[in-house]
Amino acid sequence: MSEKNEMLDDLDRSLLELLVRDARTSLKDLAAQVGLSSPSVSERLRRLEERGVIRAFTVEIDPLALGYTLQAIVRIKPLPGKLHIVQKLIEEIAEFGECDKVTGDDCFIARLFVRSIGDLDGILDRIADKAETSTAIIKAQPIRRRPPPLGAQSE
Amino acid sequence: MSEKNEMLDDLDRSLLELLVRDARTSLKDLAAQVGLSSPSVSERLRRLEERGVIRAFTVEIDPLALGYTLQAIVRIKPLPGKLHIVQKLIEEIAEFGECDKVTGDDCFIARLFVRSIGDLDGILDRIADKAETSTAIIKAQPIRRRPPPLGAQSE
DNA sequence: GATGCGCCCTAATATAATTAGGACAATATC
DNA sequence: GATATTGTCCTAATTATATTAGGGCGCATC
Incomplete structure (x- = not known):
């Protein structure tokens, strides 16, 4: 009846942290760093994936x-x-690299990747007759995509 | 003198595409899918990383x-x-999972991960005396982070 | 106090990555 | 126009890693 099934323990969180840093870390190394054997680590990763905690292994x-x-x-x-x-x-x-549906006056907030201002204009034109848009050009990225804190769990 | 150094060919793009889908695909499989040997693939990946095309192998x-x-x-x-x-x-x-510095009236646009509305309020309070903020709660994510199109290169 | 479950281990086996050495074509050099 | 040079690829041998198989141990349940 409990949600034990969906709980992460310290070892899981350590593994996630290591994998966020480098998803290619070998089971052997992961095992050494968290103090388990590699089959145990392998099994934990399998279950983290199965449960959807790890959504994907990918490259940035x-x-x-x-x-x-x-x-x-x-x-x-x-x-x-x-x-x-x-x-x-x-x-x-495909140039939309991210889109969130939000509360408030604007309905969507999206990230657009383009090769030139011309391309930007071209893409916005395709929406212009169906929505009002308001565009802000990105000048810098103080924080690039990172996961939420992996530290202590509340529940 | 040319930028040949920084050019991606079709094989590189295929490899990137495969890795975006699953960064754990073995060299062997990658090699089979693009029609190279695994040492060749390994070398290409090494150079893609070295050049910064691949910024990181990570988990989502x-x-x-x-x-x-x-x-x-x-x-x-x-x-x-x-x-x-x-x-x-x-x-x-740490709850800010992304932040862009943009043109226009708002200076930063950031993504915030929180466990509750209370947490949201707590975090915004920490900024309240130094900035005006305007918050939109995410109701759905039509597009989750994805890379720009990997297809044909312009230059 | 037996039974089942969750989690871990070691050792053996199977699979994959890396290294070493060299072929070959395209390009630059004398 | 012959000859280095460079870049990219290959195969085969070696090394490293992942997976599988089999079993131990603690803990909760009945």
């Missing part, structure tokens, strides 16, 4: 390397009745 | 698994003269 790519020299945050307020169309459109445009 | 963690049931997007406009203090403060608060 520098957008610049792909020619995306510009990023923008776009607030998007669909015109009446256009919400679903707009959402679909956003999802289909 | 579900914030919910850590008890972070709430996310918010906060627009932050530091009061006159407080810009640097505010930026430093944001960086130090």
Whole structure:
């Protein structure tokens, strides 16, 4: 009846922390660092994945390397009745690298990767007749995507 | 003199695509899928990392698994003269999972992971005397973080 | 005080990564 | 126009790692 099933212990949290830093750390090294054997670590990772705690092993790519020299945050307020169309459109445009549906006046807040101001204009044009948009160009990134604190668990 | 050094070819892009999907794909499998030998793949990955194209191998963690049931997007406009203090403060608060410095009226746009509305309030309080903030609670995530299109390169 | 469950271990086996050495084509050099 | 040079790739041998198989131990349950 309890949620023991979904609880993370200290070892799990240590493993997550190590993997966030470097997902290629070998089981052997992980095991050594948390004080378990590698089969035990392997089993824990399997269960963390199975439970969805670890959503994916992935690589972080520098957008610049792909020619995306510009990023923008776009607030998007669909015109009446256009919400679903707009959402679909956003999802289909691959340059949107992130999109959240939020409370408040703006309905969506999205991140856009583009190669030039021209491209930015082109993409916003595709939405212009279905939503009001408000765009802020990113000048710097004080914090790049990072996970929430892995430290002590409240519950 | 050219930027050949910094160019990605089709094989590199295929490798990146495979790794974004699953960073644990073995060299052997990668090699089979792109039609190279594993030492060649290994060497290409090494260079992609060296050049900074691949910024990191990492795991994506579900914030919910850590008890972070709430996310918010906060627009932050530091009061006159407080810009640097505010930026430093944001960086130090681990619950900020992302922060961009942007053009326009709001200076920063940040993502906040919290466990409760109370926590949200607590964190915003720490900034309240140094900046104006405007908060939008995330209701849904139509697009979760994804890289820009890896397809054809312009230059 | 037996039974089952969760979690861990070691040792053996299977699989993958790395290293070493060299082929080959394209490009620059004399 | 012959000859280095560079970059990229290969195979085969070696080393390192992951996985599997089998079992121990503590703890809660009945």
